[in-house]
Amino acid sequence: MTLLTDEERLLRESVRAFLDRKVAPLVAEHERARTFPWDILPALHDYGYVRGLVAPEDGGEGIGYTMLAILMEEAGRCWGSLRTTMNILTIVPYLISAVGTQEQKDRFLPGLLSGERRGWFAMTESDAGSDAAALRTIARRDGDDYILSGRKLYITNASHADMGIVMATVDPEAGAKGVTAFLLDGRESPYEVHEIPHMPVRGTSSCEMVFDDVRVPAANVLGEVGRGLATAMRAINVGRLNMAMGAVGLSQAALEESVAFAKAREQFGRQLGGFQLVQEMVVEIATLTQTSRLLGMNAARTLDAGLPGRFECSMAKYYCGESANRAASLALQVHGGAGLMEESPVERIFRDAREATIPEGTSQIQILQMGRELLGVSALR
Ligand SMILES: Cc1cc2nc3c(=O)[nH]c(=O)nc-3n(C[C@H](O)[C@H](O)[C@H](O)COP(=O)(O)OP(=O)(O)OC[C@H]3O[C@@H](n4cnc5c(N)ncnc54)[C@H](O)[C@@H]3O)c2cc1C
Structure with a gap:
């Protein structure tokens, strides 16, 4: 702690x-x-x-x-x-x-x-994942409205919510400067949602969303027209902190499960926890958990100090996500065969940790964003 x-x-x-x-x-x-x-x-x-x-x-x-x-x-x-x-x-x-x-x-x-209503946040498309500015969902102006057409992918819980924030371009030629955030109310602007079966976080849905000439009032533009990526970045920075700390929680759970299991199980006539190689795995999980927590809390305190915290949130997201994967894998090893059974919490922790290195910017994207800040040259464009 x-x-x-x-x-x-x-x-x-x-x-x-x-x-x-x-x-x-x-x-x-x-x-x-x-x-x-x-x-x-x-x-x-x-x-x-x-x-x-x-x-x-x-x-x-x-x-x-x-x-x-x-x-x-x-x-x-x-x-x-x-x-x-x-x-x-x-x-x-x-x-x-x-x-x-x-x-x-x-x-x-x-x-x-x-809690009467729930929302989603839709940015990713089939050809615009890490390269979010390449999105193709278009918003054409029509009088007091915009008309939205396009598809979004992997949108969390879109099937369990009836409103959300969608990113679309008002001008595909303008690149990042055309991207605009819209508030979409499913009650006035109906759209299609299809769930895509997925591996981790099984209590959530991952959805494809289809916008087929969906009429949205111009009053629903969130922030300024053409400033959608800046709006999204506010969400993504907080999302990175949230994912980083969620990954710390997964590592902590992996640690608690491993300690309990290593104390309770016996092989060769003694408890697993008495074997040096098992102790090494448990201590590595503990070290990954604590270093992750320190980085995540540092990012949070940086934001609380009123600083932008982009670098700190990227570093936390990168390190905590990768560490949770390592911690979960080690926890599974401590558990032996039992860890691969669905009745073991470690099986779920292992699957859920796998999510931590992908949404809100993959580990590679975090590295490239930190590299740009450290070296003053972007490897992205
Ligand atoms: C469970 C889950 C929930 C999600 N929820 C949402 C949501 O609610 N809303 C939303 O908008 N999106 C959501 N996403 C989408 C998520 O943000 C994207 O999956 C993520 O940004 C990566 O994009 P991609 O999948 O297209 O991968 P790609 O961008 O195609 O990347 C594939 C691989 O290539 C690497 N790569 C890409 N570009 C580079 C580069 N320049 N240099 C080096 N390596 C590179 C990546 O790191 C990755 O390893 C979710 C995804 C998942 C899995």
Whole structure:
């Protein structure tokens, strides 16, 4: 554990106790069914999930990034799908509060903050993943509206939400300068959603979204026309912190499972934990967990200090994601055959950790963004 203030420590203890008591017992059943216990949401809001980053004058709590980091670590320790879902549900109202008009805030925030409505964030397309600025979803102006056409891929929980933020270009020739963020309300602007079966975070859905001449009021432009990538970057920076801390939670869970297993299981007439090679694996998991936590908390405290924190969030996302994969793999090894069985939490932790190096910028993209800052030359374009 890192040194925390009394307030931070209290938050960690109370949210961990709640998740252990109310959510952990539901995980195995929902993983198997690939479902999510949506009725737990209102209780989670009380801890700062979803409304935490929204300014108090917009109905949120304005809790700051360090508290958010603690919430995301605890969500990840409990269940990868919970962390992924809390990330997206936190980011959508945060963006509306940060860059939305008063009319947009009045329309969308009350429902999102009460849990009555849920949102998605759609940027990725089949030919625009790491290269997000290459997106092809187009928004053509038509009087007081825009007409959206295109497809989005791998959009988290789009099948469990009825509104969201979609990135489209108002001018394909303008490249990054044409990209614009739109608030899309499925009740007034219907679109298609198809779920794509996927390996990790099975309590979430990964969706293809189809926008076939969907009419959206021009009043739904979020932020400025042509500044969509800047708006998205605000979300992605926070998303990187959230993913990094969720990965710390997965590593922490891998550690706790490994310690318990190594103490309980016996081979060659003694407990596994007494073998030096097993101790080495457990200590490596512990070291990866703690170094990851320190980097993640450093990124959070950098944001809380009012600094941009791009470099710190990239480093945390890169290191914590890669470390969670290593920690989960080691935990599986400590468990032997039992770790590969679906009844073992380590099997799920291993799958969920695999997500941590891909969304919100792959590990390679984090490296190239940090490399650009360190060396002053971009390897991307
Ligand atoms: C579980 C899950 C949830 C997701 N949720 C969302 C969501 O809610 N909303 C959303 O918009 N998107 C979402 N995504 C999409 C995610 O952001 C993209 O998958 C990610 O950005 C990578 O894009 P890609 O899959 O197209 O991979 P690609 O960009 O095709 O990359 C493939 C490989 O090439 C590497 N690569 C690419 N370019 C370079 C380069 N210049 N130099 C070196 N290596 C490079 C990458 O690192 C990767 O290893 C989600 C993805 C997953 C798996």
